Amino acid sequence: MAALSVVCAGTIFLYLLRESAPVFFAEGSGFLTRSDWWVGESYGAGSMIFGSFMVTGIALIIILPFALGGAVFTSEFLSPRWRLVIKSVMELLAGVPGIVYGLLGMSMLAVWVKSGFGLIDGNTIFTAGLLLGIMILPTIITLSEDALRSVPGEYRETALALGLTRIEMVWSTVIPQAVPGIIGAIFLGMGRAMGETIAVMLVIGGLDKIPAPWFDVFQAGQSIPSKLGREAAEAIGSGLHWNALMGLGLTLFLVVMTLSMAGNMFLKRVRM
Amino acid sequence: MYICKYSKKWVCLLVLTLVFMTRDFSLLWAGERETLRIVGSTTVLPIASRAAEQFKALKGGTFRITVNAGGSGVGVNSVAGRRADIGMISRELSDGERRRFRDSHLTLHQVARDGVVCAVSSEVYEGGVRALTKQQISDIYRGRLTNWQEVGGPDRRIVVVDKERHRGTRHVFMKYILGNATARAPAARLVTGSNNEEQAKIAQSDGAIGMLSVAWLNEDVKGTGIREGDRVIEPTREHIVSGDFPMARSLVFLTAGEPKGLAREFIAFVLGPKGRRIIENSGYTPMPATTTAQVTTP
Amino acid sequence: MKREVVEKSALGVLAILTGTGVLLLLLILGSVIWKGGPALSWEFLFEASSDFGNAGGIYYQTVGTLLLMLGAALISMPIALGTALYLTEYTQSETVKKVLRNLIYSLNAMPTILFGLVGYLFFGVFLNTGVSWLTGMLILAVMILPTLQVSIQEAIEGIPEKYRETGMSLGLDHLAQVRSVIIPHSWHGMITGVLLGLARAAGETAAIMFTATTFSGILLPQSWADPVPTLQTHILVLAQDAVNSAALTKAWGAALILLFIVFILISFSFLLRGRLKMEAEL
Numbered sequence: 085m086a087a088l089s090v091v092c093a094g095t096i097f098l099y100l101l102r103e104s105a106p107v108f109f110a111e112g113s114g115f116l117t118r119s120d121w122w123v124g125e126s127y128g129a130g131s132m133i134f135g136s137f138m139v140t141g142i143a144l145i146i147i148l149p150f151a152l153g154g155a156v157f158t159s160e161f162l163s164p165r166w167r168l169v170i171k172s173v174m175e176l177l178a179g180v181p182g183i184v185y186g187l188l189g190m191s192m193l194a195v196w197v198k199s200g201f202g203l204i205d206g207n208t209i210f211t212a213g214l215l216l217g218i219m220i221l222p223t224i225i226t227l228s229e230d231a232l233r234s235v236p237g238e239y240r241e242t243a244l245a246l247g248l249t250r251i252e253m254v255w256s257t258v259i260p261q262a263v264p265g266i267i268g269a270i271f272l273g274m275g276r277a278m279g280e281t282i283a284v285m286l287v288i289g290g291l292d293k294i295p296a297p298w299f300d301v302f303q304a305g306q307s308i309p310s311k312l313g314r315e316a317a318e319a320i321g322s323g324l325h326w327n328a329l330m331g332l333g334l335t336l337f338l339v340v341m342t343l344s345m346a347g348n349m350f351l352k353r354v355r356m
Numbered sequence: 357m358y359i360c361k362y363s364k365k366w367v368c369l370l371v372l373t374l375v376f377m378t379r380d381f382s383l384l385w386a387g388e389r390e391t392l393r394i395v396g397s398t399t400v401l402p403i404a405s406r407a408a409e410q411f412k413a414l415k416g417g418t419f420r421i422t423v424n425a426g427g428s429g430v431g432v433n434s435v436a437g438r439r440a441d442i443g444m445i446s447r448e449l450s451d452g453e454r455r456r457f458r459d460s461h462l463t464l465h466q467v468a469r470d471g472v473v474c475a476v477s478s479e480v481y482e483g484g485v486r487a488l489t490k491q492q493i494s495d496i497y498r499g500r501l502t503n504w505q506e507v508g509g510p511d512r513r514i515v516v517v518d519k520e521r522h523r524g525t526r527h528v529f530m531k532y533i534l535g536n537a538t539a540r541a542p543a544a545r546l547v548t549g550s551n552n553e554e555q556a557k558i559a560q561s562d563g564a565i566g567m568l569s570v571a572w573l574n575e576d577v578k579g580t581g582i583r584e585g586d587r588v589i590e591p592t593r594e595h596i597v598s599g600d601f602p603m604a605r606s607l608v609f610l611t612a613g614e615p616k617g618l619a620r621e622f623i624a625f626v627l628g629p630k631g632r633r634i635i636e637n638s639g640y641t642p643m644p645a646t647t648t649a650q651v652t653t654p
Numbered sequence: 655m656k657r658e659v660v661e662k663s664a665l666g667v668l669a670i671l672t673g674t675g676v677l678l679l680l681l682i683l684g685s686v687i688w689k690g691g692p693a694l695s696w697e698f699l700f701e702a703s704s705d706f707g708n709a710g711g712i713y714y715q716t717v718g719t720l721l722l723m724l725g726a727a728l729i730s731m732p733i734a735l736g737t738a739l740y741l742t743e744y745t746q747s748e749t750v751k752k753v754l755r756n757l758i759y760s761l762n763a764m765p766t767i768l769f770g771l772v773g774y775l776f777f778g779v780f781l782n783t784g785v786s787w788l789t790g791m792l793i794l795a796v797m798i799l800p801t802l803q804v805s806i807q808e809a810i811e812g813i814p815e816k817y818r819e820t821g822m823s824l825g826l827d828h829l830a831q832v833r834s835v836i837i838p839h840s841w842h843g844m845i846t847g848v849l850l851g852l853a854r855a856a857g858e859t860a861a862i863m864f865t866a867t868t869f870s871g872i873l874l875p876q877s878w879a880d881p882v883p884t885l886q887t888h889i890l891v892l893a894q895d896a897v898n899s900a901a902l903t904k905a906w907g908a909a910l911i912l913l914f915i916v917f918i919l920i921s922f923s924f925l926l927r928g929r930l931k932m933e934a935e936l
Contacts, residue, residue: 099772123521124452124538153671172924177679179920181857183886184909187893204515205546221675249661279765281860290547304546309767317864318429318522333768344760422871552895
């Protein structure tokens with residue numbers, strides 16, 4: 085029965101591999117590098133891969149101060165009761181369905197971004213990144229906080245005994261010890277961000293192009309799950325288009341698997 | 357242990373809820389009630405949806421009709437893959453589709469006529485852009501014209517709204533404007549899916565251009581006429597029926613092979629007098645009264 | 655002096671950062687209530703939807719969501735229990751345990767759209783369950799399996815050694831031990847896991863949107879091969895295709911109901927885990 089989990093992961097991998105093989109034969113490695121996706125002519129996943137990483141990157145940049153700040157504050161400076169409150173809040177936030185985030189993003193966030201930045205339209209890579217940041221906040225906070233809390237108390241006591249202020253103590257003793265765990269938390273947050281489909285699909289704009297210039301995040305773009313969500317129904321079952329979509333799926337699978345396994349390894353070191 | 361008592365109550369509640377919900381369906385005889393599955397173009401969707409409601413009310417019985425969107429491409433794919441009985445499409449089948457689904461013997465039944473309009477935001481329309489030439493639209497979508505001023509409108513950037521590649525409305529539009537049903541639009545700033553989404557985006561903007569079915573125009577989204585030489589062809593019903601309007605198209609029900617049973621009855625209903633009324637009320641043009649189920653096998 | 659200033663300002667900054675996180679939850683909850691509140695009424699909750707969702711209610715969508723959730727939990731629970739027991743009782747090797755645990759956590763982080771795609775290929779095509787609520791339940795069951803399993807496993811591992819020793823000293827063999835010692839004392843972990851799994855399944859759209867659902871035409875599934883309407887896909891379609899603001903308000907109303915379901919489940923799991931801690935400390 086335990087083999088079931090292995091079987092599951094294995095099945096997913098094998099199916100993706102089998103279904104996507106034809107597109108790799110047709111396009112070669114260009115599938116991953118070229119960014120020209122036009123059904124019937126060529127299948128270059130570059131724009132989607134770029135979009136996925138870009139959106140995740142923006143999410144992290146925006147949310148890390150809040151996530152790490154929150155984790156440090158909660159673990160080091162709050163009483164156990166308040167810590168419980170924060171944990172509960174985070175768990176509720178983590179449970180909010182993706183479609184609700186999508187609805188919020190579409191009707192509120194996109195409108196704010198549009199008027200706030202004077203854009204033509206609020207569905208941009210930036211909007212998706214911002215929304216994703218909010219979505220992965222609970223994940224990163226909770227795991228980082230766990231990492232910080234598992235640093236043994238002696239370190240704190242010794243530092244305080246030496247006359248450091250609390251903040252100095254945290255900065256010089258606790259945080260460095262918890263770094264592997266925090267990195268793990270970030271990796272897992274990234275994995276979650278890369279895999280989110282519905283919320284991103286509704287606010288990213290659906291344009292299969294790498295923006296020109298590449299760092300103009302206020303243009304519409306496309307991420308891998310968003311593309312899958314939009315085109316799967318059209319191509320389902322057979323044909324090179326389907327193989328190409330499976331190729332996207334395979335790429336996503338490998339990236340997220342790697343991030344998750346790496347993240348878990350970093351966390352394990354702390355979860356002794 | 358009072359956790360056990362607590363959870364027992366919870367489990368009982370669960371079971372009761374399940375029982376309460378099963379009063380309406382009998383899993384015991386998991387027989388297959390007949391279901392007519394209709395999938396595809398959002399342009400044809402209002403017709404199919406309303407017709408389904410009336411058809412069911414008229415006929416009574418225990419069958420069900422499911423109507424889902426997805427776009428013309430999804431309609432074709434679903435019928436060919438036997439995941440739907442009737443596909444709704446608002447364009448012709450592409451060569452690729454004909455080849456891929458040769459064995460499915462896709463059969464087309466025309467149910468209505470419609471026009472695809474080059475739609476602009478109402479502010480642009482009020483600002484003076486009432487008609488455009490094919491060349492101008494083509495240049496806009498290719499990125500050669502970027503400001504409304506260049507075509508007689510206000511000084512504003514043109515927001516080019518494109519549609520998903522497989523959509524029927526796009527095929528018809530691109531075939532006329534760029535000469536190729538699956539042409540790319542390099543200047544596209546946004547990509548939308550259904551007619552509704554496109555309408556919403558054009559309405560929200562004050563400088564957008566897009567492609568829309570005639571039935572979806574409203575105060576915020578205006579349809580431009582097509583200027584050919586000296587004359588302007590407005591997207592009116594007469595021009596669509598007479599064929600003058602260049603982007604007229606047929607709305608089609610697609611089946612795999614000859615339709616049988618419920619599917620056949622439903623298509624006949626849509627082509628009948630009640631169906632024609634629904635089509636007119638939805639903003640489209642019904643086929644001439646003398647048409648019986650037109651069957652064209654590619 | 656300066657160090658104290660640094661300390662105070664740093665604390666202030668951190669407090670603000672943390673407060674923002676909490677504020678987010680309130681903002682989200684508030685927005686959904688504000689936008690969706692107007693749509694709520696007795697009719698809304700118990701009527702079928704009509705006219706593309708512009709009119710009517712969300713009764714069958716709610717039922718559909720609940721069916722998928724509960725079905726997934728029912729399917730997943732025995733498997734999760736079995737796996738957890740196997741891992742804790744019958745495997746001795748630490749490496750195997752670690753590898754399996756890592757795999758399970760990674761499965762948990764898998765993008766759900768992939769579950770939908772491969773699930774369709776495997777259940778829908780290969781096992782020929784088609785686009786149906788059965789396929790949906792199976793896919794969701796696989797998806798929430800890690801959630802349940804981890805929770806059960808933690809509960810089992812949290813059973814004080816005393817109980818096991820007592821069991822062994824009474825001469826119970828392994829199977830009897832499992833039955834009379836382990837399962838009764840990890841029941842709460844199972845329930846917690848089920849609640850969290852249900853919450854996760856309720857929030858899931860990508861995995862079911864083209865494998866189990868329909869927007870119109872079906873009220874309650876009448877055979878295993880029927881797709882079902884769900885709150886999640888109802889919201890999705892309305893969000894993209896709302897013709898007027900009335901329909902959009904209904905989408906928000908549906909979102910409010912969905913959020914409500916999820917929050918209730920998670921809150922229950924808090925309460926249970928609270929009792930768990932108290933029990934374990936005895």
